[in-house]
Amino acid sequence: xxxxxxxxxxxxxxxxxxxxxxxxxxxxxxxxxxxxxxxxxxxxxxxxxxxxxxxxxxxxxxxxxxxxxxxxxxxxxxxxxxxxxxxxxxxxxxxxxxxxxxxxxxxxxxxxxxxxxxxxxxxxxxxxxxxxxxxxxxxxxxxxxxxxxxxxxxxxxxxxxxxxxxxxxxxxxxxxxxxxxxxxxxxxxxxxxxxxxxxxxxxxxxxxxxxxxxxxxxxxxxxxxxxxxxxxxxxxxxxxxxxxxxxxxxxxxxxxxxxxxxxxxxxxxxxxxxxxxxxxxxxxxxxxxxxxxxxxxxxxxxxxxxxxxxxxxxxxxxxxxxxxxxxxxxxxxxxxxxxxxxxxxxxxxxxxxxxxxxxxxxxxxxxxxxxxxxxxxxxxxxxxxxxxxxxxxxxxxxxxxxxxxxxxxxxxxxxxxxxxxxxxxxxxxxxxxxxxxxxxxxxxxxxxxxxxxxxxxxxxxxxxxxxxxxxxxxxxxxxxxxxxxxxxxxxxxxxxxxxxxxxxxxxxxxxxxxxxxxxxxxxxxxxxxxxxxxxxxxxxxxxxxxxxxxxxxxxxxxxxxxxxxxxxxxxxxxxxxxxxxxxxxxxxxxxxxxxxxxxxxxxxxxxxxxxxxxxxxxxxxxxxxxxxxxxxxxxxxxxxxxxxxxxxxxxxxxxxxxxxxxxxxxxxxxxxxxxxxxxx
Amino acid sequence: xxxxxxxxxxxxxxxxxxxxxxxxxxxxxxxxxxxxxxxxxxxxxxxxxxxxxxxxxxxxxxxxxxxxxxxxxxxxxxxxxxxxxxxxxxxxxxxxxxxxxxxx
Numbered sequence: 001x002x003x004x005x006x007x008x009x010x011x012x013x014x015x016x017x018x019x020x021x022x023x024x025x026x027x028x029x030x031x032x033x034x035x036x037x038x039x040x041x042x043x044x045x046x047x048x049x050x051x052x053x054x055x056x057x058x059x060x061x062x063x064x065x066x067x068x069x070x071x072x073x074x075x076x077x078x079x080x081x082x083x084x085x086x087x088x089x090x091x092x093x094x095x096x097x098x099x100x101x102x103x104x105x106x107x108x109x110x111x112x113x114x115x116x117x118x119x120x121x122x123x124x125x126x127x128x129x130x131x132x133x134x135x136x137x138x139x140x141x142x143x144x145x146x147x148x149x150x151x152x153x154x155x156x157x158x159x160x161x162x163x164x165x166x167x168x169x170x171x172x173x174x175x176x177x178x179x180x181x182x183x184x185x186x187x188x189x190x191x192x193x194x195x196x197x198x199x200x201x202x203x204x205x206x207x208x209x210x211x212x213x214x215x216x217x218x219x220x221x222x223x224x225x226x227x228x229x230x231x232x233x234x235x236x237x238x239x240x241x242x243x244x245x246x247x248x249x250x251x252x253x254x255x256x257x258x259x260x261x262x263x264x265x266x267x268x269x270x271x272x273x274x275x276x277x278x279x280x281x282x283x284x285x286x287x288x289x290x291x292x293x294x295x296x297x298x299x300x301x302x303x304x305x306x307x308x309x310x311x312x313x314x315x316x317x318x319x320x321x322x323x324x325x326x327x328x329x330x331x332x333x334x335x336x337x338x339x340x341x342x343x344x345x346x347x348x349x350x351x352x353x354x355x356x357x358x359x360x361x362x363x364x365x366x367x368x369x370x371x372x373x374x375x376x377x378x379x380x381x382x383x384x385x386x387x388x389x390x391x392x393x394x395x396x397x398x399x400x401x402x403x404x405x406x407x408x409x410x411x412x413x414x415x416x417x418x419x420x421x422x423x424x425x426x427x428x429x430x431x432x433x434x435x436x437x438x439x440x441x442x443x444x445x446x447x448x449x450x451x452x453x454x455x456x457x458x459x460x461x462x463x464x465x466x467x468x469x470x471x472x473x474x475x476x477x478x479x480x481x482x483x484x485x486x487x488x489x490x491x492x493x494x495x496x497x498x499x500x501x502x503x504x505x506x507x508x509x510x511x512x513x514x515x516x517x518x519x520x521x522x523x524x525x526x527x528x529x530x531x532x533x534x535x536x537x538x539x540x541x542x543x544x545x546x547x548x549x550x551x552x553x554x555x556x557x558x559x560x561x562x563x564x565x566x567x568x569x570x571x572x573x574x575x576x577x578x579x580x581x582x583x584x585x586x587x588x589x590x591x592x593x594x595x596x597x598x599x600x601x602x603x604x605x606x607x608x609x610x611x612x613x614x615x616x617x618x619x620x621x622x623x624x625x626x627x628x629x630x631x632x633x634x635x636x637x638x639x640x641x642x643x644x645x646x647x648x649x650x651x652x653x654x655x656x657x658x659x660x661x662x663x664x665x666x667x668x669x670x671x672x673x674x675x676x677x678x679x680x
Numbered sequence: 681x682x683x684x685x686x687x688x689x690x691x692x693x694x695x696x697x698x699x700x701x702x703x704x705x706x707x708x709x710x711x712x713x714x715x716x717x718x719x720x721x722x723x724x725x726x727x728x729x730x731x732x733x734x735x736x737x738x739x740x741x742x743x744x745x746x747x748x749x750x751x752x753x754x755x756x757x758x759x760x761x762x763x764x765x766x767x768x769x770x771x772x773x774x775x776x777x778x779x780x781x782x783x784x
Contacts, residue, residue: 647784652781662703
């Protein structure tokens with residue numbers, strides 16, 4: 001069998017270095033954390049900076065393009081080792097991997113710097129940065145691997161890093177539960193990918209992307225669909241697509257920089273990467289495209305609807321992340337790979353910015369996360385307002401802002417690839433997105449500060465669960481509690497520069513959030529399209545009755561409608577003056593189906609958790625004590641019974657033994673004399 | 681070759697009688713010395729048969745077996761008496777029914 005290659009083979013020490021540096025940083029921070037103390041953060045950030053510079057230096061080789069012997073080679077390939085003869089492990093840096101690596105190291109660098117300020121005063125400062133560096137290493141393994149096994153290794157390791165970081169404050173039972181939930185659901189996804197690998201290996205006897213894609217046309221349709229389905233189970237678990245999305249909102253238990261880096265910008269988009277990487281498989285199978293596109297579109301809509309019903313600022317952003325990843329998955333699912341990946345690219349900037357800015361608010365309000373207890377922050381935190389406002393404009397898709405260009409590519413891509421219902425879904429979702437993001441903006445920043453108002457007047461029924469992140473504060477006033485031992489430090493040994501560490505990374509992100517979309521402007525001649533010209537399959541597009549410009553206009557009108565509704569409900573003068581009563585009414589009248597997130601948790605609980613419990617209880621009550629233990633016990637009892645029986649022959653009396661001997665001999669004689677008919 | 685003056689059946693009958701006297705002795709008597717003597721009787725019943733058959737069928741292997749059995753019987757008697765002495769030292773009795781250390 002001919003082994004295929006992707007990328008120009010060569011020796012790229014920079015590539016190996018940028019991949020392994022974060023691992024080294026993690027090991028150093030892990031090992032020497034107590035000695036490093038406050039320098040852990042700058043050290044981890046320096047590692048990220050080096051990694052980012054390395055990535056930028058490799059831009060040229062990553063985008064190189066060679067045609068040799070009728071084979072197109074895009075990007076750089078470095079063989080590292082051959083773990084079984086014929087199965088090479090290597091790094092592949094092509095435009096797709098380069099894009100992800102740039103975001104992982106670049107946005108990752110900014111979030112590391114931000115964390116120096118945000119985590120200032122935390123007892124486990126070094127441990128946090130060890131985890132963060134470890135995550136970056138794992139994520140780089142995922143995107144740089146040239147084969148499915150390496151991808152799965154990275155895939156599992158990012159899940160582990162996510163588990164570490166969601167449960168970073170392990171003294172909070174809710175954080176531990178969220179970490180466990182995320183890990184379990186992600187492992188379910190890992191198993192999906194593992195089965196996909198089995199299926200691929202069974203058909204091509206190779207694990208490299210190049211071989212799997214080169215023979216993509218030779219799989220049977222059903223077999224290819226099974227492979228795509230298994231891969232997508234992994235992608236859906238990692239990227240929070242329905243019905244495996246329930247872990248993402250809970251994952252907000254982790255520190256806010258973690259939410260920004262892992263649960264918004266990078267790790268949760270691994271599913272998008274996987275589908276985009278396996279574009280040669282997907283583009284061969286219509287069913288897989290329909291499946292992934294539909295799930296993506298539904299997730300986008302569902303996440304947006306649920307975003308309207310949340311009060312926790314981080315959970316609103318979590319549902320918006322889920323919704324935006326839905327867009328990306330829809331884009332790569334229907335075959336608009338550039339569009340889906342473009343939305344990943346812009347989303348990484350504006351969502352990281354939104355999360356980091358919300359972190360500034362949370363930090364300033366001493367761990368208050370409930371937007372009902374905010375309000376009037378415009379004057380207090382003008383910088384956070386600017387950051388969140390530009391983020392909201394970008395995510396809503398206001399023309400000119402980055403989100404507009406990428407979202408438009410996805411929505412129009414759905415139409416151009418022949419999925420009009422996903423097109424309509426995308427436009428509808430854009431309107432809802434604009435509504436709930438503006439709701440977040442208006443409720444948080446307009447009106448007057450509501451932090452001093454009794455929570456029950458705001459319709460907060462259980463202050464300990466509503467928005468306060470730490471159960472330790474359950475008894476007291478949620479926002480002023482100092483029950484959190486680790487955060488109490490914050491005020492005592494406050495780093496004077498902590499705020500700047502938080503402000504500067506956000507300030508760097510703002511211009512990207514606003515402007516980066518313009519690289520996608522200009523259709524096929526845009527820098528974006530040329531960057532990916534050799535990367536993805538380009539099937540002929542359908543002639544559409546609605547042009548791309550017209551789509552942008554329709555979307556814009558729907559978005560304006562969404563903003564208008566949010567304005568009427570939360571930003572008019574009367575809404576601002578009656579904010580307390582209105583928020584209270586909205587909280588109390590929230591339909592159960594929304595406040596329970598469409599009962600997905602309950603359904604999964606019933607389907608998997610309860611049924612496993614039932615099975616476990618059956619085993620515990622019947623199978624284990626009666627069948628397994630019973631078998632052991634019965635063996636022991638029968639051995640004992642046999643012993644008692646044979647023991648009775650051992651009288652210890654010599655004459656009795658003699659009698660038995662004689663009796664035995666007599667039996668022999670009798671046998672030969674009577675039964676065998678005499679001795680011959 | 682001399683004609684046999686005593687028929688072979690008589691030897692066999694005598695041997696059987698001696699053997700069962702020995703068996704009865706081992707089972708019925710409780711004195712180990714008597715029991716050893718009874719075992720000796722059983723050996724000699726077998727020896728008698730060997731010698732009788734050897735003579736009847738003119739095969740000398742039987743005689744050789746007799747000598748072998750006598751040797752084994754001598755060794756057996758020596759070991760048996762040694763056991764009796766040891767048991768007496770331990771249990772202060774030689775009644776075999778009173779010595780039941782190995783009762784299970």
